[in-house]
Amino acid sequence: MADRILNPTHAGGYGQAGPALVDSGDLASPGIPHTPTAIEAIDLVKDYGRGDGAVHALRGVNIRFGKGRFTAIMGPSGSGKSTLMHTLAGLDGTTGGRIIFDGADITRLNDRQLTLLRRRQIGFIFQSFNLLPMFTAEQNIIMPLTLAGNKPDRAWFDMLVDTLGLRERLGHRPNELSGGQQQRVAIARALISKPSIVFADEPTGNLDSLSSAEVLSFLKQSVRELGQTVIMVTHDAVAASYADRAIVFADGRIVADQADPSAEAMSQLLVHEAEGAGNALRSGQALGAGSRTRHAQSPAHGLRAQG
Numbered sequence: 001m002a003d004r005i006l007n008p009t010h011a012g013g014y015g016q017a018g019p020a021l022v023d024s025g026d027l028a029s030p031g032i033p034h035t036p037t038a039i040e041a042i043d044l045v046k047d048y049g050r051g052d053g054a055v056h057a058l059r060g061v062n063i064r065f066g067k068g069r070f071t072a073i074m075g076p077s078g079s080g081k082s083t084l085m086h087t088l089a090g091l092d093g094t095t096g097g098r099i100i101f102d103g104a105d106i107t108r109l110n111d112r113q114l115t116l117l118r119r120r121q122i123g124f125i126f127q128s129f130n131l132l133p134m135f136t137a138e139q140n141i142i143m144p145l146t147l148a149g150n151k152p153d154r155a156w157f158d159m160l161v162d163t164l165g166l167r168e169r170l171g172h173r174p175n176e177l178s179g180g181q182q183q184r185v186a187i188a189r190a191l192i193s194k195p196s197i198v199f200a201d202e203p204t205g206n207l208d209s210l211s212s213a214e215v216l217s218f219l220k221q222s223v224r225e226l227g228q229t230v231i232m233v234t235h236d237a238v239a240a241s242y243a244d245r246a247i248v249f250a251d252g253r254i255v256a257d258q259a260d261p262s263a264e265a266m267s268q269l270l271v272h273e274a275e276g277a278g279n280a281l282r283s284g285q286a287l288g289a290g291s292r293t294r295h296a297q298s299p300a301h302g303l304r305a306q307g
């Protein structure tokens with residue numbers, strides 16, 4: 001039933017719980033089970049500024065995210081994780097490359113087309129919640145629909161509210177809610193329009209461990225039971241272990257791609273990456289190339305260099 005409530009329009013998206021299927025051998029990494037593509041970046045480049053002062057936030061990223069999969073993105077501060085999320089979600093422009101979503105290159109859309117795409121297809125959960133302080137939890141949750149002039153699907157609203165444990169808090173304003181409750185409101189808001197993809201940028205960054213576990217369990221449940229596609233940035237190896245796949249970023253590039261990440265494997269990998277980066281800096285090497293070479297010898301199970 002949840003299937004139908006969730007998204008009658010997503011052919012083959014929702015309801016595809018459980019592991020799939022064949023490994024197609026295309027841009028998906030070996031060992032990462034293949035599902036139809038939710039969104040794909042091809043040679044994605046993002047510079048901030050120009051000339052000598054330019055920051056190269058994304059240096060030619062190639063990545064395919066499968067439908068109905070939960071992917072974690074990890075890596076040091078400033079490595080380009082948020083930039084990747086913002087460009088994929090159409091919140092920020094690109095410098096080069098393509099982003100293929102639903103068979104079309106969204107880097108070619110104009111502002112109005114992007115706004116509609118975001119409104120209909122994309123949910124974004126911000127680290128800082130970004131709730132509107134003068135509105136109640138309920139008004140915040142349905143805000144994307146209000147802005148679009150649409151009415152909420154009541155059954156879907158109720159299911160989100162009950163699953164996220166927000167029923168008793170609907171009439172409260174954000175400053176009357178705990179951090180975990182605010183983040184759960186932000187999650188409900190991201191899901192209320194039944195987006196094809198949910199992007200979550202450190203959704204547990206401001207939460208205590210209990211609230212974090214609640215939020216992560218809900219995201220995992222929405223992937224497992226409802227076939228939602230979730231892409232989540234996190235600094236926390238335990239949070240990453242809720243995902244089906246974890247990607248590690250360094251200096252604007254993907255340096256590792258791990259299937260079924262355990263917290264231990266990801267911790268090891270991040271330490272390894274940080275030590276490698278330190279060594280590369282001390283010896284004056286470029287970060288990206290050094291990182292990729294090291295990954296070929298990494299002990300972490302299932303590790304793949306990519307990008």
Ligand SMILES: Nc1ncnc2c1ncn2[C@@H]1O[C@H](COP(=O)(O)OP(=O)(O)OP(=O)(O)O)[C@@H](O)[C@H]1O
Nearest residue numbers: 048049055057075076077078079080081082083084
């Ligand atoms: N609007 C901007 N103008 C200029 N530079 C920016 C802008 N946004 C990000 N950057 C730079 O781009 C690089 C990547 O930033 P990004 O926010 O993607 O990193 P991140 O991996 O999300 O880091 P964190 O873990 O700290 O959130 C950084 O060097 C950052 O300073």
Ligand SMILES: [Mg+2]
Nearest residue numbers: 081082083201
């Ligand atoms: Mg960030």
